Amino acid sequence: MTQTHDYAEGKLRLTRTGGVAAITFNNAAKLNAMSLSMWQALGDVCTALAEDDRLRVVTLEGAGDKAFVVGADISEFGETRGNAKTAAAYGAAVERAERTVEDMPVPTLALVRGYCIGGGLGIAMRCDLRLARDDARFAITPARLGLGYGYDGVASLYQRLGHATAADLLFSGRKIGATEAKAKGVCDIVYPQASFDEDAAMYVDQLAQNAPLTIRAAKAALRNLALSDADQDRSVVDRMVKACFDSADYQEGQRAFAEKRPPQFKGQ
Numbered sequence: 001m002t003q004t005h006d007y008a009e010g011k012l013r014l015t016r017t018g019g020v021a022a023i024t025f026n027n028a029a030k031l032n033a034m035s036l037s038m039w040q041a042l043g044d045v046c047t048a049l050a051e052d053d054r055l056r057v058v059t060l061e062g063a064g065d066k067a068f069v070v071g072a073d074i075s076e077f078g079e080t081r082g083n084a085k086t087a088a089a090y091g092a093a094v095e096r097a098e099r100t101v102e103d104m105p106v107p108t109l110a111l112v113r114g115y116c117i118g119g120g121l122g123i124a125m126r127c128d129l130r131l132a133r134d135d136a137r138f139a140i141t142p143a144r145l146g147l148g149y150g151y152d153g154v155a156s157l158y159q160r161l162g163h164a165t166a167a168d169l170l171f172s173g174r175k176i177g178a179t180e181a182k183a184k185g186v187c188d189i190v191y192p193q194a195s196f197d198e199d200a201a202m203y204v205d206q207l208a209q210n211a212p213l214t215i216r217a218a219k220a221a222l223r224n225l226a227l228s229d230a231d232q233d234r235s236v237v238d239r240m241v242k243a244c245f246d247s248a249d250y251q252e253g254q255r256a257f258a259e260k261r262p263p264q265f266k267g268q
Contacts, residue, residue, distance in 0.1 A: 007041035013063075014045055019056030019267075020208050021049055025120075028064035033073040034119050036080045039093045042123075046100035053267065056208045056215070058104055060127060061111040062120075068110065071118025071141065087147075094119065095152050102126040102156075103223075105216050107207050111200050112136045112187065117175075121186075122153050125160055128219070131203060132178045132187040133196040139175040159226065161185055211253060212267040213244045 002017045006026075013024040023045060025032040034042075049055055062068040072094075080090050101108055101123060110116075110124035112132040117139045124130050140157070142149040149170060157166040165184045169176075181187045191199040207215070217240035224232050244250060249265045256263035 007045060008035065008037040011035060012038050012041045012045065018208070019054055019212070020204060021055060021058045023058065023060045024063050025061070025069050026063045027073075028062070028066070030073060031067035031070040031115060032062035032064070032120070033070050035073045035076055036090060036093060038073075039090075039097045042097040043093065043100050046097070046104060050100070050104055055106050056212050056267075057106055057204055058108045059111055059204055060101070060108065060123060062113065065113060067115040067117075067120070068112045068136075069117070069120025069123060070115050071120055074145070091150050094122070095150060098122055098126045098153070098156070105219060106212070107215060107219065109200075109204060109207075112138075113196065115139075115175075117141060121169075122156070125156050125186075128222075129189070130187040131189045131191065131200050132181065133193050134178050134190050135193050136178040136181065136187065136190075137175045138169075138178075138181045138186050139173060140169040141173045143171060144173040209262070209265070211244070211249050211263070211265045213240070213247050213249055217241050217244055 002015060004016075005014045006012070007014070011025070011027045013026045015022040015024065023042070025034065025038065027033055027035070027038065046058075049058060060068075080086060107129070108127040110127040110130045112124060112130055114133070114135060115137050116124055116132075117137075118141045121138055121140055140149070154166065154170065157169065161169075161184065165186070168174075169186075176184070176186065178187060178190045182190050189203070217237060220240055221237045224234065224237055248268045249263075252265060253263050
């Protein structure tokens with residue numbers, strides 16, 4: 001059964017189908033530019049999703065055919081980012097939203113059609129994987145607007161892309177296509193425009209059908225490895241791995257392999 005809930009005056013939509021949660025930036029008239037209320041709603045929605053043990057995959061995408069997200073809604077800036085004080089509060093809302101995406105315990109996938117600019121790329125880079133249509137265009141544009149790009153956002157780009165690519169995107173503000181983006185690690189998989197929706201859906205379904213305890217343990221390990229040596233805690237991951245071997249899903253996986261059928265994992 002599919003359930004849909006709207007937030008931020010309908011500009012952010014959550015659709016749940018089984019273990020898959022689809023977050024849609026639903027502001028197509030402005031190429032899905034993020035209002036402050038959308039940033040706040042994204043943080044709230046992701047915080048709630050992270051507590052759901054039934055969750056298997058989260059996708060994020062833009063409404064319409066032209067953009068994932070083209071950044072923040074600049075028309076609000078006079079009110080929401082008019083000076084250093086209000087800009088700091090706005091930046092805190094953005095960082096909270098992006099952090100909740102990054103901290104999700106299950107795989108997060110950005111499904112990128114068309115433009116993925118500024119804050120849109122900031123969101124996408126906090127996801128585990130970025131699946132791009134071959135007409136996707138990526139850019140970080142604060143240097144063209146005169147605003148300061150926050151430390152956490154720069155750190156996210158640096159950690160994922162390295163110094164040179166992060167510097168190129170931040171300094172130039174130029175748009176890069178899907179082919180160059182994949183070569184630089186900005187996106188991970190590129191699908192043809194004609195089959196993007198079908199190809200992306202098949203990939204999402206593949207992840208959703210795999211053993212959820214195994215995937216959660218793998219993601220926990222990946223997140224742990226991203227920390228400094230002093231902050232890493234392998235014991236948490238070790239407990240999650242042990243739970244996989246003690247689970248009914250492990251027994252189901254062995255039975256399904258022996259019986260030459262797809263396994264039916266329940267996350268138990």
